[in-house]
Amino acid sequence: MGSNLQTACRLRPVDLARGHGLSTQAVRNYEEAGILPAADRTPAGYRAYTPLHARALGAFLALVPGHGHQTATAIMRAVNRGALDEAFRALDESHAQLLDDRRTLEAVESALRDLEPAVPPEPGETFVGPLAEQLGIRPATLRKWERAGLVRPRRDPRTGYRVYGEADVRDARLVHQLRRGGYLLGQIAPLIAQVRAAGGLAPLEAALGDWHGRLSARGRAMLTGAAELEAYLRERG
Template sequence: MRQNLQTGERLRPVDLARGHGLSTQAVRNYEEAGILPAAGRTPHGYRTYTPLHALALRAFLALVPGHGHRTATAIMRAVNEGADDEAYRLVDESHAQLLDDRRTLQAVESALRDLAPTAAPEPGGTFIGPLAGRLGIRPATLRKWEHAGLVRPRRDPRTGYRVYDEAAVRDARLAHQLRRGGYLLEQIAPLIDQVRAAGGLEPLEAALSDWRGRLSARGRALLSGAAELETYLRRRCG
């Protein structure tokens, strides 16, 4: 392995940096982080790289968009240490995370489609009993959802009763759909937060479209990264 790294064309740090739009310091940092194999040294102590180092750098830069900098670094470090199985595991984890994110998006989209139109909200809001009856659940369930942060009713200042305004009813209905889809409360909470941040269900449609586009881009990036990593692995072992 050491011999393979030192044979072939010699590349200076500046050659490797210019070829990838980086600074020479970035190249040195990548080597120190284990992203690149150890460089050779001239009799005067200057670093020398080879086309194999260029392939390693190209693989890393291709991995970053799909896996993120931290995971891409761990993948390359594992490969350069000869721990290929660990590298494959990290790649698999990124694919599994993407699949989980796709399923989450599908669950939200499905829940939004299944939300049946409702009558105009009551001007003063509704109380826990009528809302629970409308959803076909127990009032205790709504209180549990409130404790988990899924629903935020206000309190009537005179009676202390919970009052569910239009936004709270919307959140309760969305939580109900997601629970019916098998999602846990801790999985639903961040989705409800996205609805609130978007300002409701209609603005969320644009956010979901953007989310879908980002997932597709990640999927393509994972494929591109895998291709460059495979090229590096073949040359490293050749």
């Protein structure tokens, strides 16, 4: 009777693959990667999966949207090895990253709200002295920001002087505002990277709504992943 029940619960790779739109090779690859627990083999050498494997696959696929493929893989590998503390740490680090991303977004929004109106620039480019004077800081401060990668002036090929273009002035003004708000240089770096990636302040402002949406989607996906992982942990016993 027990043997018949075990046989009835036996699943083929194709049985796991169909429900998720995967290939059977993908299912086998997930097992080899440790995302699924190792499957028993039939006398003929075929893999014999169980509902536990189906639950593991569902948990992994639910974790990916919120945590990414690499972290989801690390979580499942740790769970399948019985290293639950390691799995929970990976989850904690992923949630901490989401919180950092939220704080970055909030800092960008705050900086954009508080950014003072630009002083009409002189025609063309400017040098370190005039820019420092415009911001009310020392030239050495601008050079420090440059070493931190926060401003990236070009060098005049003849004189070697730093030359600040429009984007450099924008970045320097934003760094100045954030420093006045108490942000450290290491905290400012990802904000400046976001401005550069968006192509400036105006495109970044337009992208903030999408940024909010993506962070919310990640947070909700993490909830879904947590529920599926908990169901898998209960079934593992």
